[in-house]
Amino acid sequence: MKKLLLLLLFCITASAQFQSAYPPIEQCDDNNDQFAVFDLAQLTPTILANVNPGDYTVTFYNSFANAQNNINPIVTPNNYVNVQPAIQTLGIRIVNNVTSDIILATVDIRILPSPIANPATLSKCDMTELPIYNLSDALVQITGGNPNVFVSYYETIVDAQNGSNQIQGGGYIPFVNPGTQTLFVRVQNIQNNCFSLTTLTLNTHNCGDPCPAPTQLTATNISNTSFTVNWNNVGGSMGSIFNRVCVVPLGAQPSDSFSYVVSATSNSFVFTGLSPDTCYEVYVKTVCDISVSSTWSAPLQVCMQDCINSGNCTEVLVLNAFIDSNNNGIKDSGESNFSQGNFIYQINDLGNTLYGSPNNGTYYIFDNNPTNSYDFSFQLYGGLSTYYASNTTHNNITLSAGSGTTYLYFPITVLQAYVDAGCYIIPQNLPRPGFTYDVVISYINNGSDTIPNGTVTFTKDANVTIYAISQTGVTTTSNGFTYDFTNLVHNETRTITVTLQVPTIPTVNLGNLLSNSASIQINGDVHLPNNSSTLTQMVVGSYDPNDKAESHGGRIVFIDFTSSDYLYYTIRFENTGTANAEFIRVEDLLSADLDETTFEMLNASHPVNTRRENSQLTWHFYNIDLPPTVTHPNDSHGYVHFRVKPKAGYALGDVIPNTASIFFDYNPPIVTNTFNTEFVENLGNPTFTSEAILMYPNPANSILNLKNASELISKIYVYDILGKKVFTLTENNSNEITIDVSRFEKGIYLLEVTTQSNKKSNKKLIIK
Template sequence: MKIKYICLLFLFFIQFTFAQIGFQDNILNSENVYPGYTNGFVHSNDIDGDGDMDLVVILGNGNEVAWLENLDGQGDFGTPETISLTSSGFRTAYALDVDGDGDTDVISSSDEYITWYENTDGLGTFISQQSIPFDAFSISYADLDNDMDLDIVASNYQDSKLVWFENTNGLGIFGSEQIINDGFTILTLHITDVDNDNDMDIIAGRDNENLYLYENTDALGDFGSSQLIGSTQYNADSISSMDFDNDGDLDLITVDGSVSGTLIWYENQNGLGDFADGINFGTGGVFMDVSDINNDGFMDIIVSGGYNHSSIYHINNGTGGFSSFVNFLNTYSEGTTNIYATDLDGDGDLDVVKYSEQYETISWHAYLDGQPDYGSEKVILTNADTPQEVIAFDIDGDGDEDILSRSLNNLAWFENTDGNGLFGNIRFISSDYCGSMFPTDVDNDGDKDLLCSSGSRFFWIENTGSQNFSIQHEIDDNTVVRFIDVNDIDGDNDLDIIAYKTNQILLYENLDSQGSYSAPQVLIDNVNVIGNGLKIADIDGDTDMDIVFGEYNLISWSENTDGNGAFGIPQGIASGVEDLHSIYVIDIDGDNDLDMVFGSDDRKIAWYENLDGLGAFGSQIIIASDTNTSAVVSSIFPGDVDGDGDIDILSTYSVSNYSGEVRWHENIDGQGTFNSEQLVSTSIGRPVSLFSSDIDNDGDMDVVSAGKNFDNITWYKNLNLLGNEIYGSVRFDINDDGCNTSNMELPNVMIQSSNGTDDFATFTKENGSYQIAVNEGDFVTAISGLPNYFSSNPVSNSSSFSGLGNTDISNFCLSSNQTINDLEIAIYSPFNDPRPGFDITYRIVYKNLGTTQLSGDITYMFNASKMQFLGANETVVAQTANSLTFNYADLNLLETRTIDLQFNVFGPPTTNINNTLVTTATINPVSGDNMPDDNVFTLNQTVIGSYDPNDIRVLEGEEIVMEDVDKYLHYIIRFQNTGTASAINVHVENILDDKLDWTTMQLESLSHAGRVEIKNGSEVNFVFNNINLADSTNDEPNSHGFIAYKIKPKSDVVVGDVFYNTAGIFFDFNPAIITNTVTTEIIENLSVSEFNNNTFSVYPNPTENQLTITSKIPLSAITIFDINGRKIKDVKLSNHTLQYQLDVANLSNGMYFIELVSENSHETQKFIKK
């Protein structure tokens, strides 16, 4: 199952304060999501097995390895699908078959690890399999030991190492490093057979500007000492091999690190690896690929241009030279740091894909058949670098609101793919930097084109339909203009343009409604417009268009005196205004004339009333004024945020270059009286632009913003339904005299509130209190999932809300109607899975679900041959080699407690990858318990080689039998802040599978204080605010967190149903980290024959006298323990026993554990003696 990168879809982070509208952040663009300006890399292979070439890329300045699906085999690519995230910086990522199973896996290198990710289904679902601790500056891969699998070669800059790692079994289990060379810094690697002895040698470029050969002396990976090939003049940026001179052996080609990127040829003089001095033969760049581009049987060379240079294609003339070269002169050829030849369009020749760090763009060119040339550039993925402005409108004519962005490196847009706010990849329009833009239907064909001013060019980009903006039309090629607005200035029923040039406001008259404009005409002279302060509007109500403009400390308007574009002397509206940022002309007070509102550098938002509708303005009315002298009102936008029919004001406040807020100010009476600001979002980066429109087609106004410093473009879903609150507490009536504040508070009780259409739920806090945000209507609130031996008074409470800003209290008092003992226990590994040689923490979660206070003990059993106990946060009262016992006292009804235990997993060969570790916890007393089965919990874990710190696990595994569908599935979501600063807020979104019964959900344990929000039975949000989660760089042990909960399947599930579970983890306002997807399938109840498919089988269970034990491999020992961990019976076996009859007739009735041991396997099961 493919895991889509859904940070563009969801950020279930609700900024909600009582009596305010809530907003949900959805990040479209971020420097962490798209191609970045460092660590760019691209490689190609068929990831999903559909016969076309997909791409593996490094994104977000090196923090993500992802793959892009070639959707149609023609080079149209989908959204990035995350393979792995890191804070340490990926450097390379290659697509290859690591484990020999016929599909394409991925291997990456970073500042800390070389890691390979298995393509588990051949369709692009990846799981990290092994991480090798190694700071790899450069890596490559080849079969070094002639065993038909791919090994890894790596160089390390800091320790000056050149090493290789053997693929020991062909399945991707890599051995320890084998040093090839020590003491020299290797910058560049290439692997090839230069001496024609049928093994792979290594060519290395050192940091001393020389090129060396390391010969594979025995075809087994034993390498000789370095042999100098020659000087590279500068350090070699790239090395490749080809038969340059057509003499039947492999020569070497390098691109040196000079400014021009010189291409150097080293002739293999005898086919045995003796090389002549290098000969310069052309210019290049920084990265090279050698392939037969034009299918003429000769190897050609493509070289990336590096910064400020174009990429070049050198054509081999077949006679030992290169007859011509072709420049990739397109925009994103400059700054290309990675280039690769591959067939993206499935036509049998090699196209070229490039990664430009300078322009933060991945693009490709199709090879033009029969020509020594390439087609036009096609952008696959690009980043809106330092966005300046965002506007929402229907770009593609499909009836929904798309989003247009203007940034430093391009004009681009995001398609609203479903009309509900699901956005696809950023779509490239133009690489021209537009100082100002304006969307309007220039050519009167029913769609919106784009006006753009770029330097001294003023032009329009035609929207030709079909989502294409490929044609530019000049308006004025000799004038620098800014601050564009469009309307009918001269009363001839077409749309003219006004724009600001230094000291002048100009008119470009629309001559034919087809895109032809007059030369600029000066409308108003001797003005100095700033801050997007130029607007067209009918100020005096005479049906023609006047002009409003803002200067440094003055706002004025000029009357269109004849309706034909003759403008009068400017009339002042306001003076003493400091550095305007935004002006809008709109009816603020609902009196049907146009007022004026502005934001300025002195932290002020204010408006001026058009007193008579004729352009006589009143005094300044302050909407908001910030006392923070570092704050700036960077933009405003008027709109009806709360849907009450009047004009509210949205604003962005920049506190610094790296922080700011999006706010809104409610027009509380429709007449221009505004309340204090309300938060839409705390924006990362400096917010500079705002727009409001109905993005998700739900009838309310959403918000779009652009943030400058982290390239953030975000839309905020308006959750205006959430404006009322139900709150209260849950207590237990111990003495049957009613509840009061002295009664016991009950935590982790689910409270549900429903109006018949919308369902909202949460869990009570430690103090028994809860809060649920709801919308308007009639709601019934009740406790959900209450065992039948508890009674609730009242059973439910009713609340009725009309309008927003209301509250209602709904308290519940529980009492017991019978005496029940009911304990349960579970085990979680909250931070990571077991790894050989590493420590691991386990958490025992135990609770009292009954109606009586209980005391007793807990026994914890573990495999002492595989792991060592280090300590616990509770006192161990008894201990054996493989068991621990803890006491507990006075466990209250519905109380949950935890015990944390630390172990060290032994390293190889004692504990190896893929070993199974079994731990079992039992809580006593079992006798008399209402549900004795859940007094025992067994956790089976597979030992792993590496792990993703942000993941989800289901403890029951990939399958459950049909007879167990009435039992709980236990899930744990684990997260780690791998950034470089603490995360103030962490939010985890978890969409429940529709076959899980959300009303049975129980919260087991949280790493930090938080709350749970459940909406409509499936949308679960775990909210950890103000926890300041440490980052792994500065405080690794405290950088982890987790969520543990359990839930039952619905009663109507059947065999073959599969439960899927994935989580999205949000650290502050960063894009979502999407976890793996866990699956659990319901299978038939196992018969005896089906049990035999497992390694060990024990039956019948329960039993009275005898157990039959069968094994697929010879048994060596059988041991029985009681629930306290005491050894009851021990049987040693020989003679390759595959079946054994074990007499248990003398055992007392109750539950036992049976440990089964073979040479290479170990398993613990439980059985009941009756």
């Protein structure tokens, strides 16, 4: 009995050296998203303060239940991102390495709110003496009237971050007069000491400009080559002698040497002789005296119209390929269109061959030049000459004024039955932790007859769950679903939209790759390579809705890619403006590493005209009338999906870049990201734990330090959340590196660090 009492006393004494709950660990919410990076390891010395630290092992868990069951330990406690917003209770497991006794405890991690800090502006009008600003006049602009904050002002952002060299006193004289000066403002929460930074702009300007620039420029009567510009002459104390008007290409600067003189009593001028489908900027200035002129006005952007790109020409050619079931050379009722090939044509016998990919068998050519002459034929895709024949040509075709719409037909003869189904998976947006994203399964009957039945199979990535499926009647499986379809007619395309749920960090992390695949199975398919499709996408924090991506996710194992394989590209666009886009043009100049002759158009979100001229691809969405996201978020986007092969001779380590440009109406192009596809030895790389790399400070704003104690660092790549490489260091033989990150935009980045032994590690960097 005495031995038992002694044992109980020992256990109670040992347990009394630990707490059941430890003081919370708090972190300021720098991004105001209720998530932050915590250093849990800072609590370990407190936990082991009354014992020999070498006798105990401390492990942290996402929850107390996980600590009880010893499952899912937190492997990077010094770099932990909370998975629940605001406050989360973690479990702690303390193990005596000598006796194997186990003590359980908890600790809360809390997100402390950072105060709102709005940018502000103070203006003064001063011509004769230095202005004096009372910086407190900006308090309401900066804080919105919040009384629970302390506001201080600094001349540099470094001082604002450190809270040093604060501007003292109520009167501040700016460095620049007249002009603008930016001060940095630190807004600190009185209750929790968290702070946010913003700017205060001091705008000192001259009073009563005696010769002001014209305002309110507008353009009217816009045609292919001309327009009228109108403006408002403000009128200053000096009066005016005349105006100068200048039109320059978009982005160029105005010049007196290339301007036109307009009477002071006039506020209108007509520009002529401009280039169709081109954007310009117009400037106007007032000349008040022989040596006194106003500044140039703010520019007015004007884009010339072009009926060829907008699809509004009165004269149009419509090319139509179809299955000539009765071989009479005439398209009869019930004969279906044919899309397995390209229209080939030349203009004016100049020797420059153009290729038009039919959209459901049809291709449009708009032309307002009646002197142009066209020659046409239809070329089948490679390998189809055994099954089909196309012998029709049309030569010396012109579009005379007033001819309207001219139809040219290309009958396709079936030599023997062709059974082929294709299946492709197309991205609609990018995966983000905690959000859903969509992929579209597109399946098509490329054969000559109706496919009576078949099965579409979808296999999801193990890290995501299926949130919704647009198709009814599917059969769910442990890793996706199947769908049995019937009566898919020739040239018919059907789609299934799959909505997938992405888990939160740390189940997935920024930079992880998610792969989903789809396939189709039918009886007697003679062409199997297009029966399956895989889409690999990177997990990002946010993304640009106008982008370009390739389905392999950026890296392809060199030995697994054969001469029969294609690269599958998707260009996505979204109308983020305020009005409908009447027509859209997408352009893609293929990389010199891609074989343009293998280009095949696969799918598009809307009816589209697809043209290839050498390596230049152009898609025209005529009359798309795409609504803006602000009014129709589900209908404001679209895409093109195509495939092309690399040129022969690609090698291990080669990188194929590709970029696209998107034109909404007559607006300047939106240039997408450059998507790089690299041929690699394998997708798995030797890695080392991120703890081997010391990175500080994080978050960073100007300088980032990296140190690896075990071996030298050879390469560093930094990617933004869209996967774009923003920094490269490839020649290094040191284990300590300093990087200037002051030019980086605020946000989240992914660092890939490679050592001299080719081990790789990824770390998340926050720039604030």
